[in-house]
Amino acid sequence: MQDQRTDEAHASQPYHPGGGYAEDGTEFHLPADHWPLPALVHLDAPHAEPSTSQFVAVHGSPEFAKLRSTFRNFAFPMTIAALVVYFTYVVLSIYAVGFMKQPFFGMKGLTVGFAFGLVQYVVVWLWTWLYVRFANTKLDKASSALRTKLEKGAAA
Amino acid sequence: MTPLATYGNPTINIIVFALFVVATMAIVIIVTRQKSKASDFYTGGAAFSGRQNGLAITGDYLSAAAFLGVTGAIAISGYDGMLYSVGFFVALLLALYLVAEPMRNTGKYTMADVLSFRMQQKPVRTAAATSTLVISFVYLLAQMAGAGGLVALLLGVSDKNMQSLVIGLVGVLMITYVLIGGMKGTTWVQMIKAVMLISGAVIMAALVMFHNGFSLDHLLVSAQTAGLDKNTGLGKDILSPMMKYGTTDWTKLSFLSLSLALIAGPSGLPHVLMRFYTVPTAKEARRSAVWAIILVGVFFLLTLILGMGAAQLVGQKTIMAAPGGANAAAPLLALNLGGEVFMGVISGVAFATILAVVAGLTITASASFAHDVYNSILKDGKADPEQEVKVARITSVVIGVLAIVGGIFANGQNIAFLISLAFAVAASANLPSILYTLYWPRFNTRGSVWSIYTGLISAVVLIVFSPAISGAKTAMLGDGINFAWFPLDNPALVSIPLAFLAGYIGTLTSKVRGDEELAKEMEVRSMTGAGAGKAIAH
Numbered sequence: 001m002q003d004q005r006t007d008e009a010h011a012s013q014p015y016h017p018g019g020g021y022a023e024d025g026t027e028f029h030l031p032a033d034h035w036p037l038p039a040l041v042h043l044d045a046p047h048a049e050p051s052t053s054q055f056v057a058v059h060g061s062p063e064f065a066k067l068r069s070t071f072r073n074f075a076f077p078m079t080i081a082a083l084v085v086y087f088t089y090v091v092l093s094i095y096a097v098g099f100m101k102q103p104f105f106g107m108k109g110l111t112v113g114f115a116f117g118l119v120q121y122v123v124v125w126l127w128t129w130l131y132v133r134f135a136n137t138k139l140d141k142a143s144s145a146l147r148t149k150l151e152k153g154a155a156a
Numbered sequence: 157m158t159p160l161a162t163y164g165n166p167t168i169n170i171i172v173f174a175l176f177v178v179a180t181m182a183i184v185i186i187v188t189r190q191k192s193k194a195s196d197f198y199t200g201g202a203a204f205s206g207r208q209n210g211l212a213i214t215g216d217y218l219s220a221a222a223f224l225g226v227t228g229a230i231a232i233s234g235y236d237g238m239l240y241s242v243g244f245f246v247a248l249l250l251a252l253y254l255v256a257e258p259m260r261n262t263g264k265y266t267m268a269d270v271l272s273f274r275m276q277q278k279p280v281r282t283a284a285a286t287s288t289l290v291i292s293f294v295y296l297l298a299q300m301a302g303a304g305g306l307v308a309l310l311l312g313v314s315d316k317n318m319q320s321l322v323i324g325l326v327g328v329l330m331i332t333y334v335l336i337g338g339m340k341g342t343t344w345v346q347m348i349k350a351v352m353l354i355s356g357a358v359i360m361a362a363l364v365m366f367h368n369g370f371s372l373d374h375l376l377v378s379a380q381t382a383g384l385d386k387n388t389g390l391g392k393d394i395l396s397p398m399m400k401y402g403t404t405d406w407t408k409l410s411f412l413s414l415s416l417a418l419i420a421g422p423s424g425l426p427h428v429l430m431r432f433y434t435v436p437t438a439k440e441a442r443r444s445a446v447w448a449i450i451l452v453g454v455f456f457l458l459t460l461i462l463g464m465g466a467a468q469l470v471g472q473k474t475i476m477a478a479p480g481g482a483n484a485a486a487p488l489l490a491l492n493l494g495g496e497v498f499m500g501v502i503s504g505v506a507f508a509t510i511l512a513v514v515a516g517l518t519i520t521a522s523a524s525f526a527h528d529v530y531n532s533i534l535k536d537g538k539a540d541p542e543q544e545v546k547v548a549r550i551t552s553v554v555i556g557v558l559a560i561v562g563g564i565f566a567n568g569q570n571i572a573f574l575i576s577l578a579f580a581v582a583a584s585a586n587l588p589s590i591l592y593t594l595y596w597p598r599f600n601t602r603g604s605v606w607s608i609y610t611g612l613i614s615a616v617v618l619i620v621f622s623p624a625i626s627g628a629k630t631a632m633l634g635d636g637i638n639f640a641w642f643p644l645d646n647p648a649l650v651s652i653p654l655a656f657l658a659g660y661i662g663t664l665t666s667k668v669r670g671d672e673e674l675a676k677e678m679e680v681r682s683m684t685g686a687g688a689g690k691a692i693a694h
Contacts, residue, residue, distance in 0.1 A: 050687055055677035058684075067683055079253045083419075086246045090239070090415040093397040094408045100397045109376025113235060113397050117460075120242045121453055124249050128449045131252060135442060143438075143684045150686040 050154035058146055067142045074134050078127060085123050089116045163478060163488065164496040169310040172500025173507065180345060180508045181333065206440035208347060210447025213431045215346030217248075217422070217452055218353055219295075219513040220302035220483075223506055225572025226456070227489070228482030230463020232472055232570075234379070234394025236401050236411065237463060240572045241456035243418025248452060252445045255423040258594050258682035260432040260441040266520075267426045267586065268528040271593055271608075274674035275601040278533050283608040285528035287585035288426040290612060291578055292521035293558060295427075296514060298574035300327050300563025303510045305480025305571075309487055310503055314479055320564045327560035330511055334518045334552055342515040349508045354451060356505050357458040360486075363493040364465030372461070379464040383472055394467060406643035414576055417648035421579025424586030427520040438685045465489055482570040514556075521555050522548040565632055576646055577619055584611030584651035592659050594682060600670035603663030611655030618647035 058064050093100055093113055100113030163169075222244060229237030262270045268284035304323025313319055334342075368375040376395055384391040392399055401411035422428055435441045466475060466485040469492045478484035490502035526548035531539040539547075566574055589607045592599040624645040625631055627638030644650070663670075681687060 052673050052677050055680045055686075056673050058680050058686075059676035064680060064683070068679070071683065075253045079250065082246065082249050082253075086242075086419060087415070089242070090412060093235070093239070094401070094411055097397045097402070101395070107373045109373045109378075109380060109395060111395060114238070114376070114395075117238050117242050118457075120246055121457060124246055124449065125453060127249055128252060128446055132442065132446055135257075140439065146680070147684040147686040150680075150684065154687075 050150040054150060054153055058150055061146075063142060063146060067139065067146065070138055070142070074138070075131075078130070082123055082127055086120060089120060092116065163309055163312055163484075164491050164499050166310065166312045168496040169500050169503070172497050173310055173504045176501060176504030177507055177511075180348070180504075180511075183344065183348065206435060206443030207447050208343075208444075209431060209435045209440065210444035211347040211350045211451070212343050213428065213444055213448040214354075214451040214455075215350040215509075215512055216428055216431060216516050217244075217448060218350060218455055218509065219575065220299050220306075220506060220510045221571045221575035222455065222459070223353060223357070223509060224302055224306070224480075224483040224486050225298075225570055225575060226459045227462045227466060228475065228485040228570055229572045230460060231466035231470070231475055231485040231489075232482045233400040234383070234392075234464075234467065235397045236399055237572075238460060239411065239415055240418065240576070241459045243415055244422070245453055245456045247419040247422040248445070248449050250419060251423045251428070252442075252449065254594070255429070255590060256432050256445045257438045257441055257685075259429055259590070260435065261438055261685040261688055262594075262678060262682045265433060266524050266527050267429050267590075268524065268532075271586075271589055271604060273593070274671055274678050275604050279605050280601060280608075281528045281532055283605050283612075284586075284589075285524045285533075287581070287608055287612045288524040288528075289521055289555070290616065291424075291426060291582045291585070292517045292524075293555060293562070294578040294581055295425075295575065296517050296521075296555065296559035297562035297566055298571050298578065299510045299514050299517070300330075300559045301566040301569060301574065302480075302483055302571040303327070303330065303507060303514075304563055304567055305483045306487065306503055306506055306510075308479040309484050310500070312479075316567070319479060319567055323563050323567060324560055327556060327563065330514045331518075331553060331556035333511060334515045334556070335549065342512060342519070345508060345512040346516070349505065349512050350451065352505045353509055354455050354458075356490075356502050357455055357462060360465070360490060360493060360502070361458040361461040364461050364469070364489070367465070367469065375461065375464050375468065379467040382468045392472075394464075407645075409649060410644045410646055413580075413644050413646040413649035416652060417576050417580035417583050417646050420583035420587050420648065420652060421576075422582075424582035424590060425579070426524065426582075426586070427516045430520050430523070438688075462486060462489060469493070481568045514559075518552040518556065522551040525551040569632060573624070577624065580619070580646050580648040580651065581612065581615045583648055584615040584655045585609075586611070588652065588655040588659050592663075593678075596663075597672070597675040597679065598663060598670060599659065599675075600663050600666050600668065602666035602668070603659045603661075606662030607655050607659030610658035611651055614654050615647045615651040618642045618644075618651060622647065 093116075100111060100116070102112045104110050104112050104115040226237070226240045226244070229240050231237070259267075259270055262273060266284075267288060268281045271284045272280040300323055303326045304319060307326050308314075308319045308322050311322070313322060364375065365372075368378060380393060380395045383394045398408065398411070401407045431444070432441045435444055463485065466489040470485065470488045475482060475485045475488060478488060486506065487499050487503050491499040526544050530547045531537055531544050585608050588611060589604050592603065592607065619625065621640055621642045622645050623631055623640050623643070625640065626633045627635060627640035628645075629635050631640075
């Protein structure tokens with residue numbers, strides 16, 4: 001038995017991520033007072049659970065392919081760029097001590113190295129702003145359309 | 157040299173500190189006592205908005221390591237110490253771009269939910285739960301050491317055995333709190349504390365800047381001068397890179413290894429990942445990550461001022477001689493800037509920080525054990541709910557006691573350094589598997605299990621045999637005992653690539669192909685968040 005999902009006995013049951021074993025992999029069966037286990041928070045109205053075949057169908061759709069490539073074409077290069085900036089700072093700090101020790105624009109204590117360190121903060125904030133703008137405009141509409149389609153399809 | 161008892165007046169220190177801690181606890185108990193209705197339990201009652209959750213993530217992230225540890229690292233190691241603040245911060249970018257939203261869309265309860273989603277449940281769950289427990293333990297140990305050192309400083313206790321006793325008592329107090337507190341209460345403490353910690357840092361930084369005519373350049377130069385010998389001008393130049401790590405080629409590589417652990421660790425930290433499951437939608441998860449990034453960034457910028465301020469105003473020698481060593485930099489700076497009451501308040505904030513982080517870690521560890529190991533693996537998902545909660549409670553006590561013992565051994569180590577070890581384990585054991593699971597459809601059970609165990613075992617083994625544990629003056633066991641054969645004091649440079657490699661080889665050599673349909677389902681779930689709410693019963 002490689003996977004519980006292929007088990008005939010489970011085939012008719014609704015699928016829950018978090019385990020083919022439990023019907024309720026989310027621990028909603030716990031009593032109300034179950035500290036120190038975490039609270040269960042789901043604001044979504046209870047909805048029908050799409051089946052794997054419905055997910056697979058969406059996976060093959062051009063809308064999904066477009067959503068995925070939009071995300072990856074943005075997220076992957078941006079992540080790599082941020083990592084390059086960070087590791088440049090780290091490697092220069094190790095192997096170009098003389099350069100990093102130089103005063104930055106006539107300052108005495110603030111060196112090129114410190115300035116480069118501060119640049120990292122700027123990069124993170126800038127990247128965060130770019131990501132949010134990107135996700136709000138390019139991802140949300142497409143992903144919520146697919147989600148609605150899936151959950152409606154499951155209810156039908 | 158003046159006696160140690162002159163770190164403020166111990167009586168005032170402790171009174172202010174105790175008042176502060178009692179007040180925080182009172183809030184927790186009041187909030188927790190407001191019993192929620194059964195319907196609240198699943199929906200609005202316990203839900204936090206993106207901003208609140210962002211504050212809570214900030215609270216989780218700004219642990220004792222960030223406040224006491226990073227400030228101390230900058231005060232003692234100067235430029236090299238700043239890597240901690242930069243690395244801790246850049247790490248959040250990786251979490252935002254690649255991990256936070258897909259994890260929240262796919263996972264529900266523990267990290268293992270995501271990792272085992274399209275794999276064979278038992279082996280992957282076991283591996284993920286094991287790594288969760290180990291990481292939580294290392295993280296807890298650092299917090300306990302920090303709490304003990306802090307209280308020892310406030311009490312002016314310099315004897316090592318007495319400090320061990322203090323760590324033990326503080327640890328017991330924390331476990332008790334965790335057991336009587338609640339998730340809601342803990343999250344409130346996280347939020348309140350995040351606000352107080354940042355406000356405290358802002359006030360301290362403003363005072364430091366006031367001393368320096370609001371010139372960062374002046375502060376840096378003064379901190380540098382304070383570290384040099386008055387007559388000869390010789391000594392450690394804390395503004396120069398590689399003052400701490402430049403000794404040999406190996407120590408230079410240690411720095412590189414540390415930089416890798418710092419940015420890769422947070423995306424694999426189970427207790428940070430878990431915070432993303434408690435927001436209602438992917439958009440709220442994003443919003444909370446953004447809040448966290450803004451606040452954490454401000455805080456880490458301030459640690460540069462605080463650390464340099466401590467080096468300038470308190471002096472490295474005084475810091476290193478204090479109970480808790482480098483970790484004492486921030487409280488001593490507070491004493492210098494605002495006297496005993498201010499020191500008491502700042503220490504109280506630091507203690508609340510530790511308490512809330514300990515609670516968060518305990519939740520994560522006990523949830524992972526109760527949900528992944530006890531319910532899913534041992535009871536095939538049919539565990540008695542009451543019994544499951546009981547298991548969770550016992551787990552939190554056991555892991556707490558282990559952390560106290562570990563904390564006693566780690567006493568005096570820089571907490572930021574200890575946390576960097578936890579980060580290295582998280583980055584090696586969890587991150588490769590998380591990234592493969594989310595972005596490589598072919599990844600399968602064997603790949604996942606190999607990757608987690610290779611990362612976990614190699615990171616832990618390399619730490620044990622590193623100069624961090626033995627064979628160096630700064631080692632946990634001192635330089636009297638030496639069984640170190642691994643030259644780097646952080647294993648990430650070796651263990652992360654090993655874990656990636658093991659995941660790759662494991663996947664390719666496995667005769668059992670992964671479930672392609674489930675891989676597709678997971679990809680759709682991670683991108684859309686469909687099916688992430690509670691399903692209606694059929």
